[in-house]
Amino acid sequence: MEKLFSWTSPRKVAVLGGGGFIGRSFVRKLVATGHVVRVGSQNPEAIQGLGAARGTGRVEFLKVSVNDAEQLDRLFDGADAAVNLVSVMTPDVQVLHKINVEGAHLAAVRAQRAGVKSYVHMSAIGASLTSPGAYGRSKGAAERVVRRVFPDAGLLRPSVVFGPEDSFFNLFALIAAVSPVLPVFAQHTRYQPVFVEDVAEALLRLLQPEHAGRIVEAGGPDILSMREMMAFVLEASGRHRFLLPIPAALARLEASVLEKLPGHLLTRDQVAMMSVDNVVHPGPDNLQTLDIHPVSMRMVVPEYLKTGVFKLYRQLKS
Template identity: 40%
Template sequence: MAVSQNSKLVTVFGGSGFVGRHVVRALVARGWRVRVAVRRPDLAFFLQPIGAVGQIHAVQANLRYPESIERALVGADAVVNSVGILVPSGKQTFEALVAEGAKQIAEAAARAGITNVAHISAIGADAESAAGYGRAKAAGEAGVLAAVPGATILRPSIVFGPEDDFFNRFASMATMSPVIPLIGGGTKFQPVFVGDVAEAVAMALEGKTEPGGVYELGGPEVKTFRECIEVMLEVIDRKRAIVSLPLRIASMQAWLLEKLPKPMLTRDQVRMLARDNVVSEEAKAAGRTLEGLGIEGRTLEAILPTYLTRFRPRGQFNMPRTA
């Protein structure tokens, strides 16, 4: 069945990424026509079965080329920016994508008369952050709000879900190594399910957030880095030693790893791990949280077993031990 041509059109930049694909799913469920703007449209075809015939369409866009951004916004009623990187590579730098790229999207939206804009940032966005990632996120937010004052900024804590690069990475490590290294170990996270983040984005486009509001999205539980790994190990039914690395030693190791084409750890990530990543008291007081939006966040215990089973000793046929 073809989708109604009367439905509104939203352009989702980075719509084939980890968070973006779930945003696309949430918007399609609400009847939006979705234009997925990505560098490689040929790698975004997997999204099409999510919607009805013609409801999802991928186009080429590169945030380093403003003209491609403008083309991706032609005829759009709303915009979502879900582009994000954790490790810079070549021309794909924090400054180019996270800061300047976000600004370019918002300015192009403003020129096109689009005021319905949702920008996915991150808890930890801070102009004074010791990490380049945090500073770039803050610059991106500032650029978005300067161009579109009524935009909604969404700052998730660490995001988990089937395609995440956090729990999948550590679970894979646990299948090969008897030791799981932690940087510090006491850093606090408020893990948030990617589907809940996507719901918040959809609600923002529906006008259920405050114009210009900055929302901090954390799940229902605050856990230390060590506690997150302990939950993961329980889910995959593996016993491993968890060893904390002092920040100084971790930074030295990251310096060496950065020389690899695809480093598993960078010094910038070590700096980010030196700070807690949880919803602030200010956001709670203002109701700018998942709970404030009426979204009941899902826990690690409820979701991790749905996608980490392949890391159990006997895969899906291996049930975790009970105490």
Template identity: 40%
Template sequence: MSKLVTIFGGSGFVGRYIARRLAKQGWRIRVAVRRPEEALFVRPYGNVGQVVPVFCNVRDDDSVRAVTRGADVVVNCVGVLTENGRNTFQAVQEEAPERIARIAAEEGVARMVHVSAIGADPDSPSEYARTKAAGEAGVRARFPGAVILRPSIVFGQDDEFFNRFARMAARSPVLPVVGGNTRFQPVFVDDVAKAAALAVEGKAAPGIYELGGPDVNTFSVLMREMLDVILRRRLIVNVPFGLARLMASGFTVLRFLSLGLFTPPLTRDQVENLRSDNIVADGARGFAELGIQPKSMEAILPDYLWRFRPTGQYDAIKASAKNIKRSGDRASIS
């Protein structure tokens, strides 16, 4: 019988790519999520019954144990960018990883993979970064043989980075960014999935791996490159951190007044996080040690950002038609 892996957060952006890769490698997969009925799209990743969404609340011991029992490997992809109700940074990114690691060890699970983030730092002014670091510490303490992956900004078909700003650029002549000089090292989501799959198979030594793509640029430069892909000219405005904090505070008030119905586009914690570079540290283990050649943004972004171009998929056709017309005109003149 094929081996079983439980992927916590397996229907999320990164988790679904990991699930898809492991299904192709023959693994049976439990996709542990809060709302299994919303994760039915993962079933076709494998044969009938190979990939199954199951309910799990990572804040509860019994729930985690139920989906961990019998698994050969567990992968934790659960994380939050903003807090919502009981899903706080502390509950999801600090306490949950430690809980999963502890129960995995108690249940005799052979391997664990934990997806964290570059920038995890116990001394960071950002609670997001501090709880990421605390989660890693809990995993290492409870499951010393775990593989911890720290990706930079992850991009791909359903990302919340380039898609978000491309959508803004399609609607507005101005593109505001906070931390325009902060450096990022965007990494393709399927490259992160490759690294996770190697760890699941036991082909990666325990420890921390920082995962960044081949391109390192400031936030502002990344936005210019994105604008080039979607064929739009926009004014990129670097919002000072002080003003960004005031804006974020205002958004927080609006959320409170709306009883949580308003989703803030920016939080004070995100502002703090944007103060620090998000790149692979010197001397850190990464893709090279895993034998993976990461893909560039240039090779991937046009495949999914084309829909934000002025005429969407027809821009390429229009460009070809213009080239044909120019060639015809030159031929007539000669």
């Protein structure tokens, strides 16, 4: 059988949402391996720096909305492979459904009609129609509608993703920098943080024909409770703060206020999803299935927490 996607000959890969945190790492990997990358973004002007990614490939930019069929057709035209990374987490349930479910379905339909051979959809650990949070339910619904269009679409479900530009460890390090206490929400819930570069590598490998149709849950080598992760934030950033457990009822009350502020720093839906562990399950494949040996957060996070948290502060203000 002829390979539909290989590393030895250049292919055109369409990346919807390629300007995001994970998308930027993924695009750089594609360029490094010599592929032509067509990046679809609602704000392509802001990500022109990706055009300077090192490698023998090149990057094209298009303004694309996941809910616009004509724009999606231009993105997928002539593409051999496609990846949809678009997702939102918002307290507005209608927007959640429009982007995460309707958008995921439309993107898969237009990619299939354009003749795309390899397709991967970014999901999340906890994606399920029975999730306690609307976000998790939307991701579960998205998986279902994508698979109806592309039965052999790859699905990647990462846990919390870390890296120099993440909005998880950086955010809590920023709170620790300006507050005498560090709040701990759902202190006993477990997480399995995964390095953004490992997630990007998993996307690359899921595009290979031998991995078509896999459902891969991506987690790193460390499994920690939320309290243990907050203690790690303090250790990695070199700060001493009091860890303050927040009861669920108080967390919901705080979220009802914070979700109305720009950036939605905490929503009631996030609080609901914190009630269940966010770790790799025994059923689906994992990173080791793709021959990826994930990097520990302990090897990466301390390097950027001590220098970069106020960059996030400037981003939040803008």
